[in-house]
Amino acid sequence: MEVHYREEGVAAAASSVAGRLVADGVPARLAAGDPTLWDEDAEGETEGGRPFRVPRDLLAELDAVAARLRAAVEPGEEGPHVVLLATGGAAAAAEAICDTADVPLTVLDTADPGQVRRALADRPESTVVVAASGTAEGDACLRLYEELFERAGLAPAGRVVVVAGPGTPPAEHARERGYAVVPAGDGGALSAATLLPAALAGADVARLLDDAEDVLPLLSRDDGNPGLALGAALGGAALAGRGKLLLEDRLSPIAGLPDWVEALVTASTGKQGRGILPVVGADPLPAADELVVGLDTDLGDVRVDGRLGAQFLVWEYATALAALLLGVDPDDRPDAAEPERAAAALLSLPDLPTGAPALIDGPVEVYGAVGAKDLPGVFIELLRAVPADGYLAVTAYLDRLAAFDAPVPEGADFEQMTDAWMMADPATLRALLALRTSRPVTFGWGPRYLRGPGQYHKGGPQNGVFLQITGAVAEDVAVPGRSFTLGRLQLAQALADLEALETRGRPAVRLHLTDRAAGVAHLLAAAQEV
Structure with missing residues (x-):
C-alpha cells in the first residue's frame, strides 16, 4: 500500500x-x-x-452460515442469488468487493417499487437474503422476501441471515423467525454486513483480509x-x-x-x-x-x-x-437519521404533503421557489445559485436500474447500447450539468446516500444547492404488515429529506416525473439546452 x-x-x-x-x-x-x-x-x-x-475470527462464522444456507437452498446453474439488504457504506463496500471480484450481488437499499419488484422476480428458488439494515426500506424488503418465500413454499429460516447487534429489533425478529444471526461488529468495510454477502456471492474474503492484515502494522508507525x-x-x-x-x-x-x-x-x-x-x-x-x-x-x-x-x-x-x-468526531452522525424519523411521521398522515407545483414542463412538475418559466430556466437558476465555494447535489429517488430497460436499436453494438442506456439514466444529468458550471456536481440515489452524503448535505458547509428528482409509480407494491406501499414510503423519504434541507436554509428544488421514462428524457434534453 x-x-x-x-x-x-x-x-x-x-x-x-x-x-x-x-x-x-x-x-x-x-x-x-x-x-x-x-x-x-x-x-x-x-x-x-x-x-x-482485521476480523479474521469472522471467517469461521461466515463458513458456518454459508454451510447452513447451502444445505437449504438449491443454488441453480448460476450459483446462489445473493440479495443484500443494507445501506450507506456497507452496501457500497459489498458492491465494491463483488464488482472487483466479478461475482454477482443484488443490493437493495431502496424503496423503489420497480427495483424491488425486479429483485423479487429474480430466481426466488435460489435466493438467499442477508438482512443488514434496520431502516424502513430494509424492513419493507425483508417482509416482502418473507412473503415471497412463504407463498412459494420455501422456508425463510433456511434462506435468511440477519446481521445485527444483540438485543436490537432486527436481532429479536431473527430469533423469533429462526434465522441465523451474525453480530454486526463495528460497522466498518471489513464487517459482517459486507463480508458475509460477498463470501456467499463467491468473493475471496480471506484474501481481502490478508491484504488488510499486510497493512495493519503500518498504521501504528x-x-x-x-x-x-x-x-x-x-x-x-x-x-x-x-x-x-x-x-x-x-x-x-x-x-x-x-x-x-x-x-x-x-x-x-x-x-x-x-x-x-x-x-x-x-x-x-x-x-x-x-x-x-x-x-x-x-x-x-x-x-x-x-x-x-x-x-x-x-x-x-x-x-x-x-x-x-x-475537529469533528468521525463516528458521530447527528443529521443522518433525521429524514428517516421525519419520513415515519409523514407516513402516519392521511396524505403526503406534496404541495402544488410552481410550474409544469411536459412530464415534469417543478416544486420549490423558482422564477423560471421552463425546465432549462430552472437549471440555469440552480447553477447560478451555487456559491463560488459551493456545489450542486443531484439526488434521485428512482429505480437506479431502470435505464437498462431502455429500448436499443436492433443489431446495436455495445457502444450504441451504452449510449441508449445513458440517455435513459437520470445519473447522466450530473455530467450534463457539470459541463455548464465551474463548480462540482454530485449525484446520489435515494435513500442510499442519506447515511453518507446526506449527512454532509445537512451538517457540512452551508454552500450546497440541491436538486431532487422523484417519480410517479405506475405499479406499486404493498408492504406486508404495514399500512403503506413502497411507493408511498419512497416519496415520504424524499419529502422528509427535502424538508431537512429547507429547514436549514439550504436551497432545494424537487422535480417530479409524472411519467418516469418520458420525464428522464425530458430532463436530459432540457439540460442540453442550458
Missing part, C-alpha cells in the same frame, strides 16, 4: 499537519482506538474510538504509514481550503471504490459546518478548492495504490485522521 504526493502544495500542507500528529503520538493512539483523541475525559472503547483490526500520509493530505488540504475531493479511478483494477469512499468521508467529516466532499465520476476542474486523488493512476495531486482490503483499512484510518484535524 503506497501513497505518493504529486503536487508541492499538498506535500507541504501534509508534512506540516503530519508533524503535529506525530508529536502528539496520534498515529499509534488512533490505531489502538484511544477514545481520548475525541474526548479527553473518555474512558474505554465504549466512549469513542475503536482499535483498527510514525513513518512509512500510508494511513498517516493519506490522512495528512486529506486533512491538510481541507484546512487549506481544498475541501472538494475529486476521486479519479479510471485506470484502477478495483471497481466501485470511489462510491464507498464518498459514503465514508462525507459521513465522517460532514458536520458542524465542516467537512470534505468527495466528487465521484467527474473530470478535474481548475478550482482552487479541489484536491484530486488518483487511485492507481498518476492523474491527480495524490496517488494511492493498493489492494482492496488494504484500501479499506487505510481510507478508514485516513478519514478518522482528517476528521480529527477538522
